[in-house]
Amino acid sequence: MTPEEIAELRAKRYNGTVVYLHKIHPDLMVLRIKPDFPRPNYLPGQYCTLGLGYWEPRVEGCQAEPLKPEDLTKVVRRSYSISNSIYSEPGILRDMSQDDWIEFYVVLVRENPDGRVPALTPRLFALQEGDRLAIGEKITGHFTDEPVKPGDTVVFLGTGTGEAPHNSMLWDLLRRGHTGKILSACCVRYQKDLGYLETHQKLMAQYPNYKYLGLTTREPGTTGKKYIQDLITSGELENELGASLDPANTHVFLCGNPKMIGVPYKDKETGARRFPEPLGVIEILERRGFQADNNAAKFKGNVHFEEYW
Numbered sequence: 662m663t664p665e666e667i668a669e670l671r672a673k674r675y676n677g678t679v680v681y682l683h684k685i686h687p688d689l690m691v692l693r694i695k696p697d698f699p700r701p702n703y704l705p706g707q708y709c710t711l712g713l714g715y716w717e718p719r720v721e722g723c724q725a726e727p728l729k730p731e732d733l734t735k736v737v738r739r740s741y742s743i744s745n746s747i748y749s750e751p752g753i754l755r756d757m758s759q760d761d762w763i764e765f766y767v768v769l770v771r772e773n774p775d776g777r778v779p780a781l782t783p784r785l786f787a788l789q790e791g792d793r794l795a796i797g798e799k800i801t802g803h804f805t806d807e808p809v810k811p812g813d814t815v816v817f818l819g820t821g822t823g824e825a826p827h828n829s830m831l832w833d834l835l836r837r838g839h840t841g842k843i844l845s846a847c848c849v850r851y852q853k854d855l856g857y858l859e860t861h862q863k864l865m866a867q868y869p870n871y872k873y874l875g876l877t878t879r880e881p882g883t884t885g886k887k888y889i890q891d892l893i894t895s896g897e898l899e900n901e902l903g904a905s906l907d908p909a910n911t912h913v914f915l916c917g918n919p920k921m922i923g924v925p926y927k928d929k930e931t932g933a934r935r936f937p938e939p940l941g942v943i944e945i946l947e948r949r950g951f952q953a954d955n956n957a958a959k960f961k962g963n964v965h966f967e968e969y970w
């Protein structure tokens with residue numbers, strides 16, 4: 662494709678500008694996009710799409726991508742939760758009315774041996790500040806803090822960049838002066854993958870009702886090598902929270918890796934509701950009296966979840 666053809670496609674297909682891009686390390690970043698359209702109102706926890714043309718360069722070291730000539734002019738779009746850096750300056754919670762951008766927290770998926778070749782993240786990681794991309798005008802999703810009542814205990818459990826929507830909800834709860842206990846735990850491979858760790862440490866120092874736990878699976882982190890499931894079954898979550906996980910006044914939010922969440926499914930033959938293997942958090946919590954949302958049946962429980970794949 663010629664530079665002129667690429668410039669024309671970009672002008673026609675893109676509607677947003679990267680106004681900030683911070684690489685926490687080469688495979689993890691926070692980026693802010695300013696849409697060409699007025700930033701729509703949204704609920705903390707919701708998501709929209711980002712997109713780039715297949716004509717864009719990809720970072721090195723990613724799985725080879727077999728592209729057909731007819732794909733080259735297409736735009737690949739994926740969903741991204743809206744994240745939040747929470748502070749605008751030390752000690753001051755962000756005033757969103759002052760911002761005209763939307764924040765995202767993205768991990769580079771270098772390969773996917775079992776399915777489609779990752780198309781978007783290898784291209785997102787080649788972006789620089791000032792570059793253009795496509796951003797969906799619709800911000801949507803059921804995964805929000807709407808069901809939380811003042812004084813409720815709120816537990817956010819995420820894997821990797823699954824803490825993005827939790828950061829938005831956390832910002833909202835703190836801004837509203839939420840008085841109940843709030844705990845956010847995020848499970849990553851290495852401590853360097855906790856992209857917002859410093860922010861959470863400052864928040865803990867400022868808000869006595871807030872606790873952040875970074876769990877690492879490949880090195881001892883703040884809590885030792887541990888998965889989210891272990892945190893609950895060992896009783897450590899409740900110790901850290903300083904309260905029992907009481908379904909009567911607790912909302913649990915789960916986001917990221919589907920294996921951590923463990924969404925129940927309907928058995929094809931018997932129609933019975935079954936839980937997947939390995940043991941996920943929904944099964945652990947339902948055994949303790951919690952009930953997961955069923956978005957298809959519009960049922961709102963006290964366990965809310967968003968799967969990233």
Ligand SMILES: Cc1cc2nc3c(=O)[nH]c(=O)nc-3n(C[C@H](O)[C@H](O)[C@H](O)COP(=O)(O)OP(=O)(O)OC[C@H]3O[C@@H](n4cnc5c(N)ncnc54)[C@H](O)[C@@H]3O)c2cc1C
Nearest residue numbers: 739740741742766767768773779780781782822825969970
């Ligand atoms: C509602 C929703 C919100 C999302 N929000 C975010 C977000 O805030 N940040 C983010 O990084 N991703 C998020 N994702 C995942 C995102 O949409 C893409 O799937 C991901 O960025 C990979 O894009 P890709 O085109 O490179 O690979 P894809 O073709 O989309 O995915 C290929 C494979 O990569 C793996 N994968 C996908 N996402 C991740 C991930 N985050 N971590 C590890 N492995 C993954 C899965 O095995 C997947 O099958 C979200 C997904 C959904 C459905």
